[in-house]
Amino acid sequence: MSDNHDISAVRLARSLTFLALSFFISWLAQNGKLSTLVHPRMNLWIEGAGVLFLVLAFVQMLRLSQRPRRSDPISFFVPIIFVVAITFIFVTSGTLAPADLAANDDSLAVENAIITKRNNAAAKASIEPLPATIQFDDDRYWTIYNRLYDDPVAASGHKVVIQGFFRHTKSMPQGTALIARNLMWCCSADMSEIGLVAKGPDLERLKNSTWVEASGRLSTISYDFSGSGKKSEIPLLVLDSLKPVDKGATSGVIFPF
Amino acid sequence: MYVTPDVEARIRGAMGIFISTLSGLAFETIPFLLLGTLLSAAIQSFVPDRAIRRAFPKNHYLSILVALGLGVLMPICECATVPLAKRLREKGLPLSTAVAFLLAAPLVNPMTIASTYVAFNGTGHAVFLQRLGLGLVASFTVAAVVELFSRRFGALEEVAASPLAGLIGVQSFPATPLLFPETKAQAAGLGTRIIDMFEHASYDFLDMARYLIAGISIAALARACIPASALSKYLGAPAIATGAGLGSAYVLSLCSSADAFVGRSLFAPISYNALLGFLVLGPMLDLKNTILLARFVKPQLLFRFVILVALVVGILVFAVTPLMEAL
Numbered sequence: 001m002s003d004n005h006d007i008s009a010v011r012l013a014r015s016l017t018f019l020a021l022s023f024f025i026s027w028l029a030q031n032g033k034l035s036t037l038v039h040p041r042m043n044l045w046i047e048g049a050g051v052l053f054l055v056l057a058f059v060q061m062l063r064l065s066q067r068p069r070r071s072d073p074i075s076f077f078v079p080i081i082f083v084v085a086i087t088f089i090f091v092t093s094g095t096l097a098p099a100d101l102a103a104n105d106d107s108l109a110v111e112n113a114i115i116t117k118r119n120n121a122a123a124k125a126s127i128e129p130l131p132a133t134i135q136f137d138d139d140r141y142w143t144i145y146n147r148l149y150d151d152p153v154a155a156s157g158h159k160v161v162i163q164g165f166f167r168h169t170k171s172m173p174q175g176t177a178l179i180a181r182n183l184m185w186c187c188s189a190d191m192s193e194i195g196l197v198a199k200g201p202d203l204e205r206l207k208n209s210t211w212v213e214a215s216g217r218l219s220t221i222s223y224d225f226s227g228s229g230k231k232s233e234i235p236l237l238v239l240d241s242l243k244p245v246d247k248g249a250t251s252g253v254i255f256p257f
Numbered sequence: 258m259y260v261t262p263d264v265e266a267r268i269r270g271a272m273g274i275f276i277s278t279l280s281g282l283a284f285e286t287i288p289f290l291l292l293g294t295l296l297s298a299a300i301q302s303f304v305p306d307r308a309i310r311r312a313f314p315k316n317h318y319l320s321i322l323v324a325l326g327l328g329v330l331m332p333i334c335e336c337a338t339v340p341l342a343k344r345l346r347e348k349g350l351p352l353s354t355a356v357a358f359l360l361a362a363p364l365v366n367p368m369t370i371a372s373t374y375v376a377f378n379g380t381g382h383a384v385f386l387q388r389l390g391l392g393l394v395a396s397f398t399v400a401a402v403v404e405l406f407s408r409r410f411g412a413l414e415e416v417a418a419s420p421l422a423g424l425i426g427v428q429s430f431p432a433t434p435l436l437f438p439e440t441k442a443q444a445a446g447l448g449t450r451i452i453d454m455f456e457h458a459s460y461d462f463l464d465m466a467r468y469l470i471a472g473i474s475i476a477a478l479a480r481a482c483i484p485a486s487a488l489s490k491y492l493g494a495p496a497i498a499t500g501a502g503l504g505s506a507y508v509l510s511l512c513s514s515a516d517a518f519v520g521r522s523l524f525a526p527i528s529y530n531a532l533l534g535f536l537v538l539g540p541m542l543d544l545k546n547t548i549l550l551a552r553f554v555k556p557q558l559l560f561r562f563v564i565l566v567a568l569v570v571g572i573l574v575f576a577v578t579p580l581m582e583a584l
Contacts (some may be wrong), residue, residue, distance in 0.1 A: 014459055028284075037284045039515075049288035052295070056462070059455040068460075076463040083287075083566035087280040127355030188281030189480070192522065209268075256518075 018057035018079050024084050025050030033091040035217050039255055129203045130155060136162040141181060142256040145194055152220045152235040159217055160237055163250055164195050166210045166226050168203060177203045179214045182253045197221060200239030211247040216240045271481040283413045285512050290469055291462055293337025297344040298457035299404060309348040321357040321400045325393055328362030335363040335540055339549045340461055353404035357396055361541035364392035365426040369512040376517035387581050389535045395537060395570045402565060472548030476510040490530040493509045502534025503567055513540035529582045533574045542566050548582035549554050
């Protein structure tokens with residue numbers, strides 16, 4: 001193999017790597033999968049990076065026959081391929097995710113719509129008195145969550161309807177489970193579950209990550225939810241009904257701002 | 258081999274956290290690494306060495322002060338600062354100035370300040386000012402120590418054996434020499450310079466991406482194996498709490514533009530020491546950036562640098578937290 005041929009192979013490999021990244025980002029954006037990875041405000045950055053990768057690939061192709069001053073060993077390209085493979089598994093598989101992240105293809109549109117109308121709804125929810133029946137809507141989930149946890153006693157006795165994924169761990173008190181969604185501040189690395197601790201019979205029959213609708217009345221429970229050894233009063237949902245429902249276009253991920 | 262359902266669930270959970278953390282961190286940081294390498298390549302192709310040197314005071318300590326504020330003009334987070342700090346050093350700025358920029362730029366980034374303000378708005382504490390103030394003091398202190406070491410051991414190019422010499426130093430870069438000598442690059446036409454800029458960026462991005470991805474993978478593994486709630490059991494004593502805050506900021510490797518919210522949920526109700534340690538160290542240094550720095554710095558020197566930064570931040574936070582908590 002001639003020296004020139006090797007050098008061209010390096011440029012070709014660079015070019016193909018950038019092209020692969022660019023197309024992968026484009027695929028993620030087109031399919032609404034970006035919202036399972038990062039906060040919607042990051043979309044523009046990532047899509048911009050996709051365009052820049054295309055430019056870098058083009059520049060490498062322009063110089064395909066020229067010898068690069070600095071050559072890249074194979075190890076330069078492997079990590080990128082690794083990340084693309086891992087991310088592909090993450091966005092296409094609901095089973096490996098820590099919670100229900102397998103949003104359908106309409107999720108991005110739904111979540112973007114939530115972001116645009118959240119401000120008004122959130123502001124309204126924070127000043128209005130709590131209604132007799134509290135609905136955990138997509139666009140008010142974060143606000144209502146905060147309000148109930150800020151003053152659980154004031155909310156006691158109110159009826160609640162909430163949709164989310166079912167979660168039970170051994171560390172939770174006997175006969176309780178969590179009805180929750182994932183809260184994302186910036187990306188899927190900082191996600192955490194937020195929701196209500198629910199109490200009711202036969203909770204063991206449901207599998208973790210099942211999408212459910214729960215309704216019941218609020219009470220309070222003394223619970224060490226931070227794991228610090230100090231218990232505090234938090235809302236408790238005493239269940240009237242708990243049933244698996246079709247998730248549809250409902251978002252499993254909540255963006256607080 | 259028989260695996261109990263409980264163990265299987267734990268393994269699946271850990272795998273889920275590893276994959277989601279790795280994917281999230283990768284797609285959050287790659288655009289900024291690309292931006293950093295492009296800015297770095299633009300400086301290389303378009304800005305002469307002497308213009309950079311002229312922009313900074315000759316007095317090294319004043320130069321450090323200028324570098325501390327430079328991040329306001331270049332609103333970038335920590336992934337983009339490494340290639341830029343490297344380029345500033347290559348352009349002939351003192352090592353201490355490059356270190357000051359490396360540590361402080363993500364702290365003075367307007368996005369970091371704004372998100373910290375929003376996260377703690379209404380808590381009764383001006384946490385965004387405390388974070389900014391403590392971070393700048395810590396960055397100046399570390400850069401001043403680097404400067405003192407440089408003076409103690411003479412000219413930077415002669416101090417290969419000194420403890421901090423390898424950090425972003427000229428002697429660390431023989432593996433990545435400049436693609437084109439500056440005289441040739443500056444003499445070229447605009448079109449050639451633009452192509453050269455993308456050429457630099459292509460190489461630097463692929464070169465640094467593998468280190469960044471290695472760092473992210475280790476951070477994701479750590480997050481999968483160590484639940485964040487495990488830390489909260491050890492937050493009673495202020496010294497241990499400060500260490501826990503520093504440790505979690507380092508290992509979690511979160512983006513400085515959003516880590517304030519995570520810090521609040523992890524530590525705000527429990528320990529102010531841990532909270533400040535987490536908020537101040539996070540943008541300055543974390544696991545993924547350490548691995549990225551390993552591209553240019555010998556492991557022994559890098560280890561000492563990490564310890565120095567952690568000690569300075571830790572001592573500072575431990576000393577002033579009672580005062581800050583009262584404000």
